Amino acid sequence: MDMPPLIQSFVLHFGEMGSRWGINRTVGQIYALLFVAPRPLNAEEISETLGFSRSNVSMGLKELQSWNLALMKHMPGDRRDHFTTPGDVWAIVRILAEERKKREIDPTLSMLRELLMQSPGSEEERHAQERMREMHDLIETLDNWYADVRRLETERLIQLLTLGSKVQKVLEVKDRLFTLPGGRARKDAEENG
Amino acid sequence: MDMPPLIQSFVLHFGEMGSRWGINRTVGQIYALLFVAPRPLNAEEISETLGFSRSNVSMGLKELQSWNLALMKHMPGDRRDHFTTPGDVWAIVRILAEERKKREIDPTLSMLRELLMQSPGSEEERHAQERMREMHDLIETLDNWYADVRRLETERLIQLLTLGSKVQKVLEVKDRLFTLPGGRARKDAEENG
DNA sequence: CGGTTATTTCAGTATTTTCTGAAATATACG
DNA sequence: CGTATATTTCAGAAAATACTGAAATAACCG
Incomplete structure (x- = not known):
């Protein structure tokens, strides 16, 4: 079973990246494949698509499950285990x-x-x-x-991270609001404005 | 040259931790040793203290330098290179x-x-x-x-991270201040209050 | 149950990474 | 320069990790 080139590039990159991180190539590729797949895949499919032995895929899936990065799904009428990644990135x-x-x-x-x-x-x-x-x-x-x-739930998390460079300004506002005039925090806010 | 047990535990832990991360044991240990050392150390000292070959230490230091995590210092009257970690954690x-x-x-x-x-x-x-x-x-x-x-400089960075769970409240304040009454941001702030 | 299919385990092999010692190179100093 | 000392490079050894195939185990189904 082979992947379209678009998906293949993604999967390979993730495999490489994974190995810079603690994760190994196999695990990285399995994750990437599950991430872009339009439906849950079973171990056999993963094994054929990526060209790893069935047992290697089994170990990789276990690793991903232990990180909660792969979720087991049962498909009706099929007794093989199927896997996805969490839907919300x-x-x-x-x-x-x-x-x-x-x-x-x-x-x-x-x-x-x-x-x-x-x-x-x-x-x-x-x-x-x-x-x-x-x-x-x-x-x-x-x-x-x-x-x-x-x-934090997704919406607020994004807000927190997007806050970014604006944090300086927001902190000043906070200082002004929550500190008595002439207090240390007030002074800092002015200096860093 | 041997380390006091306190320092040894720290150094060994860092070595293990490093290997969960992309970094290898040697590099982790060298970093940890430099981190707690009261003065810059030369490669020879590191090599003797940690029991690694001189060449291994040389490679480890190069790696750390490429990450800007080890800094070379020249000590007056000694032509060997000495190394420290950045002072501000x-x-x-x-x-x-x-x-x-x-x-x-x-x-x-x-x-x-x-x-x-x-x-x-x-x-x-x-x-x-x-x-x-x-x-x-x-x-x-x-x-x-x-x-x-x-x-961000250290002071503000700590402030940003410490902000943490209070971010919710601060964002609300921001929303109220910077958005026209009845605008979307204002509404969100109320819903999530 | 017995047969069939799916999954896991594991011992051995292959691959990758780390580490060393020896040699090469660089740097300092007289 | 020439000598002494410091550092880096690198080929090969050692160690750690990843991967496989075969066998064991588990799960399902008639």
Whole structure:
């Protein structure tokens, strides 16, 4: 089963891209194929279309399911499992925020917290802890931001991200509204205007 | 040369984490070591401390430099190159936004734009293009957001990220201020209040 | 149940990536 | 320059990862 060139380019690019990221070529290609397919596909079809062994596809699908990036569908009158990707592309952003939190952020934060509890035995260790504290605070801030991304529904999420460069202005407005005249925040807003 | 256990745990964790990400163990460990070190280190020291071959360290440092995550320093009276990481941890966020744009976002966007120019030869391709359009728009939005992250100085960047869940409220305020009564944005703000 | 079809597991192989040591190149200093 | 020291390159070894085919398991159906 072969793909139209348009789809093939997309699928191949995703395979390459995936491997720069933690994901491997197979998984990237499977995702891309499911993403553009007009209907759910079964493992056999994927295997034939991409030219991977059936077992490789099985493992790839498992991986994608564990990331919630592939969803199993049952088609009436067919007992094979069929797969799609979430329909709302913005769900990808939420899902990745969720999964990266679990797999990368949480373990790192708890490692850092543990190390920050220990008392430094030397100046060298004291300095190291200081740096770890900075990194801990950074990651914690990102973690909270991710939490918000996960919470927001698509419309608001787009709004938040589109806000972008305008954030400066919006923050000023916020400062003016929520701070007493002459307060620090008010002053900052004026300086950065 | 051996590390205090505190530092060792940190360095090892970063090595593991790195490998979940595109980066390899060596590079992750070198970065972590430089990050907590109280002064710039030379390649020899890194090599001895981490137990990697001198040439491996050389390659790792090159990689880190290409990401702007390691900076070369010249120490007076010593002709060996010494290395540090950027002092402001928040620079990491900006740097990663910059580099990921170059390496991942830009190539993907141009691939998508190219494919979106072609005229679909079938219903299947038409649908695929529709999906690609959605992904294109998503990535473009993220790209713009990243651009803003790169632009903002630390103070404002932290403010932007901390804003988080409060964004809803702030957006409402913005809507009320910048939209004529009865306009669409005003209406949205009320509905989502 | 027994047969059929679908899926997963897994041991072994193939491929890719990482890492090393030796040689080549570059840089500094007298 | 010539010598000493620092760094990079690179071919091959080692390690890690991805992939396959065969066999095991599971799910369905008559």
